[in-house]
Amino acid sequence: MSAAAGTAMHRSAPNVYFFATCVIDMFAPDAGIDAIDVLERSGVTVHVPLRQTCCGQPAYTTGFPEEAAKVAAAQLDLFPEPWPIVVPSGSCCGMLKHHWPKLFANDPLRLAKAEGIAARTIEFTDYLLNVADLNLAHARRSPLRVALHTACSARREMGTLECGRALLQRLPGVELVVQAHEFECCGFGGTFSVKHPEISAAMTSDKLDAIRATGCDAMVSADCGCLLSLNLMLEKRREPQRGRHIASLIRERLDASAGEGAGR
Amino acid sequence: MHAEAPIKLADFHANARAALNDPKLRDSFSGAMDFLIERRARQFPDPAAFEQLRRVGEAVRQHALARLPELLVQLEERLTALGVQVHWAETAADANAIFLDLARRHDAQLMVKGKSMVSEEIELNHAMAAQGIDCVETDMGEYILQLDGDRPSHIIMPAIHKTKRDVAEIFHEHIDGAPLTDDVNELIAIGRRALRDKFASARIGVSGVNFMVAETGSLVLVENEGNGRLCTSVPDVHIAITGIEKVIEKLEHVAPLFALLTRSATGQAITTYLNVLTGPRRPGEKDGPREMHLILLDNGRTQAYREQRFRATLQCIRCGACMNHCPVYTRIGGLSYGTTYPGPIGAIISPHLQSLHETRDLPTASSLCGACGEVCPVGIPIPDLLMRLREAGRHSVAQSATPPQQALRGQGEVRQWAEALAWKAWRLLYSHPVLYRLLVWFAARLNWLTPPWQGGWTLARAPLRPAPQSFRDRLAQRRQQRR
Numbered sequence: 001m002s003a004a005a006g007t008a009m010h011r012s013a014p015n016v017y018f019f020a021t022c023v024i025d026m027f028a029p030d031a032g033i034d035a036i037d038v039l040e041r042s043g044v045t046v047h048v049p050l051r052q053t054c055c056g057q058p059a060y061t062t063g064f065p066e067e068a069a070k071v072a073a074a075q076l077d078l079f080p081e082p083w084p085i086v087v088p089s090g091s092c093c094g095m096l097k098h099h100w101p102k103l104f105a106n107d108p109l110r111l112a113k114a115e116g117i118a119a120r121t122i123e124f125t126d127y128l129l130n131v132a133d134l135n136l137a138h139a140r141r142s143p144l145r146v147a148l149h150t151a152c153s154a155r156r157e158m159g160t161l162e163c164g165r166a167l168l169q170r171l172p173g174v175e176l177v178v179q180a181h182e183f184e185c186c187g188f189g190g191t192f193s194v195k196h197p198e199i200s201a202a203m204t205s206d207k208l209d210a211i212r213a214t215g216c217d218a219m220v221s222a223d224c225g226c227l228l229s230l231n232l233m234l235e236k237r238r239e240p241q242r243g244r245h246i247a248s249l250i251r252e253r254l255d256a257s258a259g260e261g262a263g264r
Numbered sequence: 265m266h267a268e269a270p271i272k273l274a275d276f277h278a279n280a281r282a283a284l285n286d287p288k289l290r291d292s293f294s295g296a297m298d299f300l301i302e303r304r305a306r307q308f309p310d311p312a313a314f315e316q317l318r319r320v321g322e323a324v325r326q327h328a329l330a331r332l333p334e335l336l337v338q339l340e341e342r343l344t345a346l347g348v349q350v351h352w353a354e355t356a357a358d359a360n361a362i363f364l365d366l367a368r369r370h371d372a373q374l375m376v377k378g379k380s381m382v383s384e385e386i387e388l389n390h391a392m393a394a395q396g397i398d399c400v401e402t403d404m405g406e407y408i409l410q411l412d413g414d415r416p417s418h419i420i421m422p423a424i425h426k427t428k429r430d431v432a433e434i435f436h437e438h439i440d441g442a443p444l445t446d447d448v449n450e451l452i453a454i455g456r457r458a459l460r461d462k463f464a465s466a467r468i469g470v471s472g473v474n475f476m477v478a479e480t481g482s483l484v485l486v487e488n489e490g491n492g493r494l495c496t497s498v499p500d501v502h503i504a505i506t507g508i509e510k511v512i513e514k515l516e517h518v519a520p521l522f523a524l525l526t527r528s529a530t531g532q533a534i535t536t537y538l539n540v541l542t543g544p545r546r547p548g549e550k551d552g553p554r555e556m557h558l559i560l561l562d563n564g565r566t567q568a569y570r571e572q573r574f575r576a577t578l579q580c581i582r583c584g585a586c587m588n589h590c591p592v593y594t595r596i597g598g599l600s601y602g603t604t605y606p607g608p609i610g611a612i613i614s615p616h617l618q619s620l621h622e623t624r625d626l627p628t629a630s631s632l633c634g635a636c637g638e639v640c641p642v643g644i645p646i647p648d649l650l651m652r653l654r655e656a657g658r659h660s661v662a663q664s665a666t667p668p669q670q671a672l673r674g675q676g677e678v679r680q681w682a683e684a685l686a687w688k689a690w691r692l693l694y695s696h697p698v699l700y701r702l703l704v705w706f707a708a709r710l711n712w713l714t715p716p717w718q719g720g721w722t723l724a725r726a727p728l729r730p731a732p733q734s735f736r737d738r739l740a741q742r743r744q745q746r747r
Contacts, residue, residue: 020735022694026707027728029735033742048739051697059687061632063654066665067691074695152633185591189631196277196629197720202284202595203631205724228728235726 015045016127017078017085021092022054023224031224031245035088035124038247041254042134046086049078055087055095060103062191069103076113084131085117088124088247090154090223097121098157123154125163125222125246140256141173146249147216148176149207149230151223152185164222164246171253179210188229204233212241219243276625279600289425293597296424300588303531304639320520322643325579328512332569335478335511336560342481346543348556356386359505359561363388363470366557367397370501372467376459378485378492379403380472381419381582382505382561385604385617388470399470400462402491404455411438417598419605420529420584425597459491469495469553473506474525474581476558477515483558484518485539486525488532493539502544502553508560509569509578521581524641528583564617564673571668573652577612579642584609586636586646592629601626608636612649620657620674627653658684701736708734 016039024032036046052075056068079085087093097118104110128134146168154160168176187193187203208230211219220243221227227243234241283289308314328335340350353359367375375392377383377399389410392399401410405423409416412434416422423431428446435454436444442454471492475484483504485492496502512521518540526532545552568574587593587607598606603614603623611626627650636646657678661667668675693699707730714729721728733741 025704025735026730029731029733029738032735033738036739050701050736053694053697053700056694059690061651061654062628062683062687063651063656063658064684064687065651065655067687069665070691071694074697152631152635156634156638183635185631185633185635187591187631189633192628192631193725194720196280196592196625197723198277198281198284199592199595199629200631200720201724203591229725232725232728236722236724 013043013045015047015081015083017081017083018046018048019052019055019085019087019092019096019121020048021087021089021224023089023092023228027228028224028245030248031088031227034245034251035086035247038128038134038250038254039086039132042128042132044132047081047083051075051078055092055100056103057092057095057099058190060095060099065103072100072103072114073110076110076117079117079120083120084127085121086124086127087121088222088245089225090123090151090158090160091225093121093123094153094157123158123160123163123222125160125167126158128250129163129166136167136170136250136254137172138257139171139173139250139253142256143173143175144218145175145177145214145216147179147211147214147219148246149179149186149211149219149221149223149226149243151221151226152183154223155183160222164220167246167250168220171250174253177214177216179207179214181206181210186226186230188226190225193229200229201233204229208233208237218249220246220249222246276600276602276629279602280596280629283596283600288427289597290595292425292427293594296421297588297594300531304528304585304588305531307527307531307533317520317524318641318643321524321581321641322579324512324517324521325581325642326576328517329509329569329575329578331513332509332511335513336508338478339476339481339511342478343543343558346481348481348543348558351557351559353559353561354563356561356563359386359559359563360388360391362557362559363392363503363505364395364397366501366503367392367395367468370467372501373397374462374466375399375468375470376402376462376466376491376495376499377406377470378472378487378495379406379422380470380505381416381604382472382507383470384416385563386505386561388505400459400466402459402462402489402495403487404452404489404491407455407459408434411435415599417606418584418587419582419607419609425599463494463498466499468501468503469497469499471496471502471504473504473510473558475518475521476506476511477513477518478511479514480542482515482540482542484522485541486522486535486537487539488530488536490537493537496539496541497552500553501555501557502541503557503559504541505559505561507565508562509565509580521642525581525583528585528639528641567672568613568616570670571672573666573668574616574649574672576644577616577649579644580609580613581642582609583641585639585641589635589639591631591633591635608646608650609644612644612646612653615653615657615672615674618673619677620653620672621677622674624657624674624678627651627657704730704734704736708732708737 020032039046056071060068100114104114148164150161168174186207187200193200231242343350351362389399401407408423417425435442439458473483474486526535544556568577586609590607593607601610603610614623630650632647634647656672660676661671693703711730718727
């Protein structure tokens with residue numbers, strides 16, 4: 001063991017807040033639980049403030065910023081300690097990080113709180129890659145071809161594509177495959193998918209076709225809105241594949257290796 | 265020749281649906297846009313260098329807009345001193361009246377016109393045709409559309425929705441003696457021959473303007489075909505028309521904007537022609553128009569100028585990169601928008617030119633993916649502007665948290681009580697943790713009640729069904745197990 005790793009063991013375990021997002025709470029609980037599991041394996045203590053609800057993005061982007069501000073305002077005091085706030089869904093993370101301060105431009109007290117939160121907010125794959133000390137070298141080694149989809153706003157605001165790619169490349173046996181038009185939106189776009197369902201569906205359908213054309217074994221993302229839209233279209237098409245949160249893949253690969261180890 | 269059809273703001277949804285169901289259209293758009301994306305990417309290989317140039321372009325445009333009234337006054341003074349007559353038009357009708365007056369004064373039955381989106385905006389061809397004046401498009405793409413009675417679907421490549429075959433048939437039908445041929449070079453030659461005669465006989469040449477330079481009174485025109493130069497130098501009279509926002513302060517400001525424009529638009533480092541027109545023909549000069557006019561059109565631009573939240577809209581240099589990169593535009597094409605300017609720039613400028621209500625479906629027809637803002641060469645925050653327009657459409661001045669100085673045209677007229685009520689209910693549930701927790705608790709346990717039909721969502725997707733155990737439930741369980 002290196003000296004650096006030794007001192008890391010003696011340091012008190014880092015703490016993080018976990019902002020689960022309403023989509024994970026109601027529609028994709030596996031993603032949230034798996035993300036917490038993976039964070040804990042990296043030696044982090046995860047705190048989940050139970051009074052959290054939604055980042056407010058749906059109202060904000062639909063033209064009701066006042067409603068979004070009220071929902072955000074109710075959550076400004078949930079993160080009192082100076083710990084990072086990890087968000088397992090890219091666009092929600094961007095909402096806290098880049099748009100919460102905009103909601104309180106005319107409210108200095110709340111603005112200060114929102115800015116404090118924004119400065120500590122970090123997207124899950126970013127945290128895992130650049131802050132946490134998670135060893136993936138011993139994960140399961142069986143070959144797996146994986147396609148990665150990143151939410152557009154998160155990719156453009158926070159460079160999550162590079163984080164996601166780097167994480168997948170650290171997983172032994174995993175081969176990253178890249179779909180055509182990788183940078184193109186999957187068509188979810190929140191209320192866009194309801195207000196303009198035909199256009200949205202055409203985009204989602206093209207995204208699924210591009211991913212399928214890679215011949216991948218698995219599709220992952222760190223964005224539960226996109227995943228919901230992609231998966232429910234797959235369900236409607238009666239196709240068996242489903243995309244998963246990248247945390248679920250990482251957890252599965254780590255679990256399988258633990259299983260292999262125990263069997264030996 | 266057909267009169268150009270007037271612009272009708274038809275049902276956006278119906279237009280989009282029809283376009284999505286037209287595989288030929290979708291193929292031609294996605295192929296063309298992929299090509300343009302690739303060409304542009306090759307011109308900007310280094311993102312940091314692009315960012316740096318973009319900052320310069322943005323600064324030039326913001327600087328000009330910050331001083332817009334004084335620069336326009338300076339421009340008018342310079343132009344007047346050069347012998348150019350300046351006309352101010354508040355509306356499309358005003359602009360057309362000026363054209364008609366000039367045409368009558370010069371007894372012109374024929375005008376030749378270079379590519380100009382502002383002339384599309386005022387429907388010049390249609391207005392002139394109604395008075396018996398033939399206004400002929402000389403840009404090849406626009407000429408094809410005019411022959412066919414069609415409208416541009418892209419601001420740079422107007423006939424992008426036409427195939428080679430379409431063009432062959434249009435020429436064969438409308439140009440005397442044109443054989444039916446699929447050979448592109450031959451088609452171009454046929455079009456050019458037909459247009460040459462027009463240049464020679466037109467009394468008036470019409471053009472748009474890319475940049476107006478306040479300090480020199482120069483009108484800068486960027487083009488590839490040479491028809492712009494012919495329109496502005498062969499006929500006796502040149503009438504330029506453009507929007508008031510196109511003014512920049514200095515001649516040296518043209519360089520960065522030109523570099524950004526051509527690279528962003530067509531992936532060219534430079535265009536074939538860059539015309540800098542500074543006044544009409546002077547005594548002793550052998551060519552150039554004897555008379556030169558500039559029509560400065562407002563048509564709603566002052567609304568975007570007046571409101572600081574929307575002013576960035578006017579930074580646009582009309583390169584079209586936003587539409588080339590837009591996943592919505594690529595799929596539905598430009599005509600579906602039903603406005604002069606389609607795509608992301610159309611969605612943010614049209615509400616000012618027309619009204620929020622008339623253009624109500626455009627700001628929402630975006631997933632806010634940000635591709636447009638990412639490539640915009642002058643840094644217009646297009647997704648932010650789309651959100652602000654969504655807000656303005658749904659809130660009257662009194663309802664608005666960020667009220668405009670004056671109500672925008674159509675302010676609050678997009679509001680639907682059901683939508684407003686739904687967000688109020690959402691706010692109530694999501695800003696009270698106890699209520700929210702109850703909502704999640706019931707949603708998980710009553711998930712079997714999920715309606716199979718959920719409006720637009722279930723058109724192509726399975727219904728949104730809450731998981732039988734919420735994240736909260738699972739978290740509580742997990743804690744229990746660990747104890």
